[in-house]
Amino acid sequence: MVLQFEAACGRRKKSILGVALSILALGSMLPVSADAGDAPSWLSTASASSTSAAVRAVKPRAELLDAQAQHDGVDTEHIFGFSMGSDIGKKGEIELEIENVGRFNRRAGSYTGVGVLSQVKFVLTDNFRVAPGISFASTRVSGVPDMIDNRRTAVAGASLEFRYKVLDRDVMPFGLTLHAAPAWNRFDELTGFDVQTYGSEFAALMDKELIRNTLFATVNVWYSGGASRDLSNAWSRDSEFSVNGAMSYKVGPDLILGAEARYLRAYDGLGLDRFVGDAVYLGPTFSMHLAHNVGLSGTWSTQVAGRAINDPRRLDLTNFERHQAMLRLNYLF
Known part of the structure; x- marks a missing residue:
């Protein structure tokens, strides 16, 4: 100037x-x-x-506090194996999920069952999500006591999942999400035969960040029940109750490792009426990012304790399998 x-x-x-x-x-x-x-x-x-x-x-103090309360960047839903965290995504997100669950080994003979659930998740609000899905199943049974040899692969059925976040773990002492998923199946994933099954599952999913952005823990309580009609028009009813716990540690920017424990109880009747057996599963878990919008997670669980009613032998290999595994792929649009 x-x-x-x-x-x-x-x-x-x-x-x-x-x-x-x-x-x-x-x-x-x-x-x-x-x-x-x-x-x-x-x-x-x-x-x-x-x-x-x-x-x-x-800067205003409120603005600084808001910055400190920002999400840590870890979506806890799928970092715990079969157990799940309370996160459901952000409003407006659409996500494709393909979950593969394998069940292996009975007391004797050869047994393999694989179920594949494909879902599209729509996050309608910050607290509510809906996810329609279709399932496929494949069963291989040979020489298993009290089961008919069978090899079958087919479309199994359909489901509709609802999740509602009650408590946000970023602002509350822990996170809590309620889960409900009614389903219809035309294929018995256990035996591989045709059947008409109407049922649902309910769960309370709780998690907490123990060390910020590093160590996470979850506790789940699950109930599932259904009524089935076989080809002879005979009806049967059963239910299952489980409590899961898991911890996961972030070892790198794209990798989380952990361990999971699950306790499962099987019943005849929809209302947890007649106890028939229980099982305890332990196994490692992992979750990783393949790309910024692609995630892969999974676990391999082994039955380490349990017993079927009226069977003095160790483990319940009548109502449950020796090993259960899961591999899940998520793609965020």
Whole structure:
């Protein structure tokens, strides 16, 4: 501005008095042009840094608290294996999930059962999500006592999952989400034969961040029950109750490892009426990002304790399998 001022003075040949008046006018403008955030280029780097620090220092306390309360970036839903965290995603998100569950080994013979559930998840609000799904199943049975040899693969049925987040773990002592999933099946995943099954499952999913952005824990309580009609039109009813616990540790920006324990009880009757057996499963878990919008998670669980009613032998291999495994792929649109 000084150079422009001098050039203007030369061109217009202003008087000394005019020059003085111009200088006074320029001086009166300087405080306005030196406001914070619009510092002249001739200020030193140190002065600019000091100004920036001063601006940061006067931020409202509420704004700083909001910044500290931001989500840690870990979606806890699928970092615990079969167990699940309370996160459901953000409003407006659409996610494709393909979950593969394998069941292996009975007391004798050869047994393999694989179920595949494909879901599309729609997060309607920050607290509510709905997910329609279709399932496929494959069963291989050979030489298993009290089971008919069979090899079958087919479309199994359909389900509709609902989840409602009651407590947000970012602002409450722990997270809590309620889960319900009514389903219809035309294929018995246990035996591989045709059957009409109408049932549902319900769960309370709780989790907590023990060490910020590093260590996470979850506790789940599950109930499932259904009524089935076989080809002879005979009806049967059964139910299952389980309590799951797991912990997961973030070992890197894209990898989380952990361990899971599950206790399952099987019953005849929809209301947990007649106890028929129980099982305890233990296994490692993992969750990883293959890309910013693609996740892979899974677990391998082994039955380490349990007993079927009226069977003195160790483990319940009548109502449950020796091993259960899960591999899940998620794609966020």
